[in-house]
Every structure is written in structure tokens, then in C-alpha cells.
Amino acid sequence: MDSSFVRRQARHGWVAIDFTELWRYRELLYFQAIRDIKVRYKQTFLGALWAILQPVMTMIVFSFFFGKLAKVPSDGIPYPVFAFCALLPWQLFAYALTYSSNSLVDNANVLSKVYFPRLILPIAAVMAGLVDFLIAFFVLAGMMFYYGIFPGWALITLPLFTLLAIAAALSVGFWLSALNVKYRDIRYTLPFLSQLWLFITPVAYSSSLVPEKWKAVYGINPMVGVVEGFRWALLGKSTLPWSMLIVSVIATALLLVGGLLYFRRMEKSFADIV
Amino acid sequence: MSEIAVNVEGLSKQYRIGERNSYPMFREALIKAVSAPFKKLRFKLAGKQVSKTDLIWALKDVSFKVDKGEIVGIIGRNGAGKSTLLKILSGITEPTVGYADIYGRIGSLLEVGTGFHMELTGRENIFMNGALLGMRRHEIKKKFDEIVDFSEVEAFLDTPVKRYSSGMYMRLAFAVAAHLEPEIMLVDEVLAVGDAVFQKKCLGKMGNIAKQGRTVLFVSHNMAAVRSLCTQAYSLDAGKILYHGATHDVVDHYLKSVKSPKRLKHYTLDQRQDRLGDGSAKIVSLKIEDENGDEIINSSSRLKLTIGYRSEKPILHPQFSATIYDFSDIGLISLHSERTNDLPEVLPPEGQVTCVTEPLYITPGRCFINLALLKGGMRADYIEHAAYFDVEAHDIYGSGKLPERNWVVCLRKYTWSTVGNKSE
Numbered sequence: 043m044d045s046s047f048v049r050r051q052a053r054h055g056w057v058a059i060d061f062t063e064l065w066r067y068r069e070l071l072y073f074q075a076i077r078d079i080k081v082r083y084k085q086t087f088l089g090a091l092w093a094i095l096q097p098v099m100t101m102i103v104f105s106f107f108f109g110k111l112a113k114v115p116s117d118g119i120p121y122p123v124f125a126f127c128a129l130l131p132w133q134l135f136a137y138a139l140t141y142s143s144n145s146l147v148d149n150a151n152v153l154s155k156v157y158f159p160r161l162i163l164p165i166a167a168v169m170a171g172l173v174d175f176l177i178a179f180f181v182l183a184g185m186m187f188y189y190g191i192f193p194g195w196a197l198i199t200l201p202l203f204t205l206l207a208i209a210a211a212l213s214v215g216f217w218l219s220a221l222n223v224k225y226r227d228i229r230y231t232l233p234f235l236s237q238l239w240l241f242i243t244p245v246a247y248s249s250s251l252v253p254e255k256w257k258a259v260y261g262i263n264p265m266v267g268v269v270e271g272f273r274w275a276l277l278g279k280s281t282l283p284w285s286m287l288i289v290s291v292i293a294t295a296l297l298l299v300g301g302l303l304y305f306r307r308m309e310k311s312f313a314d315i316v
Numbered sequence: 317m318s319e320i321a322v323n324v325e326g327l328s329k330q331y332r333i334g335e336r337n338s339y340p341m342f343r344e345a346l347i348k349a350v351s352a353p354f355k356k357l358r359f360k361l362a363g364k365q366v367s368k369t370d371l372i373w374a375l376k377d378v379s380f381k382v383d384k385g386e387i388v389g390i391i392g393r394n395g396a397g398k399s400t401l402l403k404i405l406s407g408i409t410e411p412t413v414g415y416a417d418i419y420g421r422i423g424s425l426l427e428v429g430t431g432f433h434m435e436l437t438g439r440e441n442i443f444m445n446g447a448l449l450g451m452r453r454h455e456i457k458k459k460f461d462e463i464v465d466f467s468e469v470e471a472f473l474d475t476p477v478k479r480y481s482s483g484m485y486m487r488l489a490f491a492v493a494a495h496l497e498p499e500i501m502l503v504d505e506v507l508a509v510g511d512a513v514f515q516k517k518c519l520g521k522m523g524n525i526a527k528q529g530r531t532v533l534f535v536s537h538n539m540a541a542v543r544s545l546c547t548q549a550y551s552l553d554a555g556k557i558l559y560h561g562a563t564h565d566v567v568d569h570y571l572k573s574v575k576s577p578k579r580l581k582h583y584t585l586d587q588r589q590d591r592l593g594d595g596s597a598k599i600v601s602l603k604i605e606d607e608n609g610d611e612i613i614n615s616s617s618r619l620k621l622t623i624g625y626r627s628e629k630p631i632l633h634p635q636f637s638a639t640i641y642d643f644s645d646i647g648l649i650s651l652h653s654e655r656t657n658d659l660p661e662v663l664p665p666e667g668q669v670t671c672v673t674e675p676l677y678i679t680p681g682r683c684f685i686n687l688a689l690l691k692g693g694m695r696a697d698y699i700e701h702a703a704y705f706d707v708e709a710h711d712i713y714g715s716g717k718l719p720e721r722n723w724v725v726c727l728r729k730y731t732w733s734t735v736g737n738k739s740e
Contacts, residue, residue: 046419046420046421046499047417047418047419047420048417049416050404050405050415050416051410051414051415051416052410053410067447067450069447069452069453070447072447073444073448074444077433077436077440077444080435080440081436084435084476151430152430152431152448153408154403155408155426155427155431156406156408156424156426156430156448156449157408157424158448158450310409310410313403313408313409314331314409
């Protein structure tokens, strides 16, 4: 009997995730992510500087209007650092929201001509976003040094919050990329969705402004837990709003598993309708 | 008993007509979700079934077995289900009913250059494309020199492929794909790339793959290639296996069946919006057939075009023009009534004109027709790409061999002989 045997037949309903196959295609994942990064900054004047420019400009605008003029309280942390620290995971998420969600539609010709695990595409898009995230991280380190903010022991939890951010990014990527294949409205909703989502995430303001009794509900937005977690791990001043964080983690887990299942369910029809 | 590589049982694939082109809107889905239960109820009450008319079977109850090391050709008209079959076997799409068992690592080559990125260099694309086709990085590294050698683009390896000529691009793309080493290879029409010399090289490469004992399923319109590569062949028509057996028999049978008449090809054009001209007279329909009324146009058909027109008033000094273009918009034949001067000076406000040609003698492939109607030298109506037709292969030399469209367009009958042969 041959070691590699497959049966192609109709699969009905929910389909399990084939992790061994994903692992076998890990190099494609890597190349796809590298390609996304290379292509993104090819023939641009500023190149990778864009990765820094975008969050820095946003930070400056936020600092001026929200920090200086509106005097939004920032939990005793200098407003620019306060905002930039939140913009870091936010950019990753917003990137996923756009690129991961469009990843299947943008690769329609490949989808209908070559077989590979379709999950590669939205995952690769999130991975490509991680590069921007890392570059911007150095800017944050510089800013913290400038303002004399040094993280405490909580810093060791940062990888966990980064994972949470990645999970949140992946989950929207799975949901929206699969939906986008079927419903092209999604594409037009994305800019609007990312704008709206920014407002319901404590990037420009602090979640401490949210009344206590609403905090658990507020935490349903996965990015609430991520952003507050980042501030807690890196800037260390505020206390960690546990209830909100737990709700966020649960929400992310549900969204991620649901997204994966939905993606797998829709996957078989991608090549037919994309 | 020989080992089986592919075993297909009752494979069927159903598509919804228009599924590929129309994207349901989210709003419609929401409305559907709300109204569906009511609709179902209404259907149930009325004892009706949901309409099945917009469903078509691209593949219907196809069963066959391929032994290890066999090279099997799959032929058939456009839309016969060949590509659907390969897509199911490669896992791109799922069958609706039935199954296909595949014993061994499978690799598919359904389109040369898929996944190539214009902004990336040749070198980057080799790795990227290799990974996409299922090659591991160490495999690609091992084969890298061979791939570059085969593609003849060494000098441009670090140039983005957008600066490549189309020939270079195709050569590189084929080279990557040809160096895949799956146990079972699915190939769809890849020989239709590049110049004649490169095509020959590709064909040679395919032959080598065959000699290494790998199993190949080869879909092609190129009967000569199928004949020279494959031992067994299947001919598909309308999603079913029409004929199967030794390649020569199947190809002969296919070429004969291509000649059999089918429904008429009739284009209604009065709703077309993308037209130019002053609109004082309009081309409303076009019928494409051969002089005997067959819809199948083959390499030696006499083409007959029947153009319907409409106008407010009788048309003075009418001129009709039909120009036939090939796939890359190169003009092949111009049929202009001004040159032959055989239309009357005045045409009634509504009617039809027809044009019949000599045998086309052009290579198999798709042709587009641009139509124009002139009135006293002024352009009244003009429709670009008003219609297309496919020229099917016709064995005009009686050898089953025809040159390919991307090499030459014109065919002529000819004879070769030795000079000064006394025995005549």
C-alpha cells in the first residue's frame, strides 16, 4: 500500500483542520508572507519606512487632538507613549482586517488553478503584518527610553499578549476572507469596519473611562484585552483589568475557532465561486 | 496485475449556471435567510420542488482506472469536462457525487505561470512557484540550476519578471513546473506555450517524464501531442466518457465526432451597449456556421456569416464589414463588402445579409469577429468582439497532425517530393 493515498470526494458539513498538511506546506506559508512583504514595498519611495510612518503619524495626530486639546486622560502615562503602545497591536489587527480578508479574493486565479491548503493565504497575510509590528516595536522602545519609562516584571507577559493579538487578527482574517469570497460586499465594508473598530478599542483613550458595570461587555471586543494587556505589560502603571481581559480572551478563542470552522466549511467551494 | 495509480468511480460535478460570474450580495443572503423558511413552506403547501433547471452537470458519472506508469490522454471539446476532471483530481474543487482514489504524490500543472508575481525576480519566482506547486525548498535548490538551464533565462534571473518577454516568462514558468517530481502528474494544455523550438523541448520533457515510469494524465487539444505521448486516451463529451481505448482510435473517433452537427450559433446583438457609430442603422444579430449550416467550424470549413440589421429608413450605399481576429487581436481575415462590391445600392430597412468564404485553412483556436455597418461611407454601427467562434482541428493532411495556433495561423495543403526522381 502506498504511503500517500487520498480520496477526493464530497465532504459535507463541518470539516476538521488538517494540521499535518498545513505543516507540510509551511514553506509555502513562508514564501507567501515574504512575497507579500517584498511586493508591498517594491517601487515605493519610502519603502519599509512606511511601517514606522503610519503609526507615528497617527500617534502625533492623536497626541495633538486627543492628548493636548481634548485632554483625554491617559492613566498618568505621557500621552504619546500611551497612544503608540496601543497603536502597535492595533496596526497588526487593522492590517489583518484588510489584507487577510482580501487574501483569497486577491489570489483568485491561484485558488482556481493550484491546490494547497487555503488557510495559508490569510495566515501568510497576518505574518506579513508582523514584520511591520516588529519594526514599529523598536520605535516604541526608543520612545519609552526618551520618556524614561522602563517596564517591570510584567514585560515577560508581552509574548502572551502578542499571541492574543495574532489570534484576534487571524480570527477576523478567517471569517472575513471566507465571507469575502462569497459576498463581495465585505470588501467595501472593510475600511468602514476598521474605522469603527478603532473607536470601540481603547487606542486613543483609556478603558478606565468605561463605567465598571460595562467593562465585561466592553471586553467582548478582543482588541480591548490586547491593547490594555500591552499597556500593562509595557508601561506598567495601570492595573490590569482582569474581568475585561478574561472576556477578551474567551471572545478571541470563540471567534478564532468559529472562524476556522467556518473557513473549512466554505473552503471546498472557494475555487468554484471565487 | 499492475498497480493502480488513479481509480475514479462515478465522479460527477454539478455547477449552478452563472455561479462563477455572479456574486451574491450579502443583503440578498440576509433576505434569503429570512424568506427561505416561508418559501419552503409555500413550496411544500403547493407540493412543488425547488427549480433544478439552473443546475448543470459539468461531469456526470465518470469512472476509469489508470495504472502506474501509464500516460493517459484526455480529449474533448471546450466545456466537455476535461478541466473539471483535473481540478477534482488535484483537489482544487470537490466532486458532487462519486470519488477518486489517488495512490501516490500528485502534482498538477493546470496553467503555466499561475502564482508568478510580476514584481518579483525570476529567482524569487522559481522558489515561490515551486513551493506553490508543492515542492520543498531543498528540492527546488537541488533542481535550481536545471530549471534555469531549461528556461534559458540565466541572464535575467535577478530581473523582475514584469520586464520579461512573454516567451521568457512562459519558458521559466514551464521550467519550474516541469521539474516537479510527483508520482502522478496532471497536465492541462501546457504545451501551447512559447515558440516552436521551445514547444518541442517541452514535448521532449514530457516524454522523458513518461519514461521515468511516472503516471501522467494529459489534457490537450493538440492531437499530435496526444498521439505521440499517450498510449491510452479518453474522449469526453458533455461531462461523460464518450470513447476510450488506444490513443489512435480515440483521436480518430474524436476528430470524426467533431464534424457532426450541433446547435446553431446565433448571437443577438441589439442589446449590446459597447458599440460605436451614429446609430442610424444597427446590426442586430449574427449567425456563425459553415456553408452547410453546421455550427462546428473546423480548419477547412467555408465560413458563413449571416448578419441581421435594422434601420429607420432604407439604407443607401450600405457596406458591411466583418473582421476576424485571433486571440491576441491580430487581424486574420477582413470580409468587407466594399471590396467585392456585391451588395445592392439600397437595402430595405430591415433584413439580413450573408457572407460565405472559401475554406478558412487556419489553425485550430479561438477567433473573434468585429462587425461594422457603414452607410454611404459613414460608420453607422460598429461592435468590437461582437462574437467569437472556435476553429476545431480538422485533419486536413490526413496525418492527425496540425500546427498550433500560437505558431502559425495559415494552413495550406502542400506536397513534398524528391526532385529528379526517375521512378515517376
